[in-house]
Amino acid sequence: MKVTFLGTNGWYDTETGNTCSVLVQSREYDIILDAGNGIAKADRYIKQDKPVYLFISHFHLDHIAGLHTLVKFKFPEGLTICGQIGTQSILDRFVTEPFTVPFEHLSYSVAFRELDEGAHFIPFPVTCLPLVHPAPCFGYRLTLDDRVLVYCTDTGFCKNAVTLASDADLLITECGLKSSEESPEWPHLNPEKAIHIAKEGTAKRLALIHFGAEVYRTLDERYEIFRLFKKDCPGLVIATDGLSIEI
Numbered sequence: 173m174k175v176t177f178l179g180t181n182g183w184y185d186t187e188t189g190n191t192c193s194v195l196v197q198s199r200e201y202d203i204i205l206d207a208g209n210g211i212a213k214a215d216r217y218i219k220q221d222k223p224v225y226l227f228i229s230h231f232h233l234d235h236i237a238g239l240h241t242l243v244k245f246k247f248p249e250g251l252t253i254c255g256q257i258g259t260q261s262i263l264d265r266f267v268t269e270p271f272t273v274p275f276e277h278l279s280y281s282v283a284f285r286e287l288d289e290g291a292h293f294i295p296f297p298v299t300c301l302p303l304v305h306p307a308p309c310f311g312y313r314l315t316l317d318d319r320v321l322v323y324c325t326d327t328g329f330c331k332n333a334v335t336l337a338s339d340a341d342l343l344i345t346e347c348g349l350k351s352s353e354e355s356p357e358w359p360h361l362n363p364e365k366a367i368h369i370a371k372e373g374t375a376k377r378l379a380l381i382h383f384g385a386e387v388y389r390t391l392d393e394r395y396e397i398f399r400l401f402k403k404d405c406p407g408l409v410i411a412t413d414g415l416s417i418e419i
């Protein structure tokens with residue numbers, strides 16, 4: 173299974189990258205995690221010949237702003253948008269005139285799958301749990317091709333993130349803050365707390381994304397995390413736009 177980071181910035185686009193979106197290519201499905209501006213690059217990597225599932229963590233714009241580029245895709249096998257209860261009515265207000273082309277006018281079918289907290293089969297296993305964030309936000313645990321992939325952004329340190337990350341082949345989580353920084357009023361993770369989630373959950377690999385645009389102004393500042401923590405966290409991946417990894 174191939175994971176490609178399409179957008180790795182938190183908040184807004186800068187020269188370091190686009191806002192959050194991750195592509196997961198499994199045998200039967202193409203999965204996209206969040207629809208920040210990075211989603212526009214999905215067709216560089218996929219043939220668009222499989223059913224596509226798009227998981228939305230929450231509705232902050234750095235996770236949905238790229239939805240206005242859905243009109244460029246073909247997706248003959250259709251798109252299913254998965255998210256917390258209420259996702260369809262919220263996105264119907266955003267993906268519509270006069271802002272962009274509404275879902276019903278796209279050239280392919282769009283279905284919604286609203287998910288409660290807990291375990292589902294959609295038609296692959298997915299578990300969703302709420303994370304700690306100023307807006308309701310879901311973390312997802314997906315099982316595809318006998319691999320477990322966990323996506324937790326945006327969040328502060330929380331038990332649900334650890335539960336989702338349990339024995340995962342890959343945990344993708346956020347790194348909004350620099351080492352030892354805290355932001356209790358608007359929870360995000362620093363590298364130490366992201367690593368803490370991975371270790372407590374015994375995730376095999378940890379990929380960091382959602383680097384705060386104001387906080388990490390250069391890619392070198394991201395790579396500094398690798399230099400500081402590579403010994404403490406074997407398998408640490410510092411995601412950048414366009415990076416692909418196999419799990």
Ligand SMILES: [Zn+2]
Binds near residue numbers: 235326382
């Ligand atoms: Zn965000």
Ligand SMILES: [Zn+2]
Binds near residue numbers: 230232305326
């Ligand atoms: Zn957010």
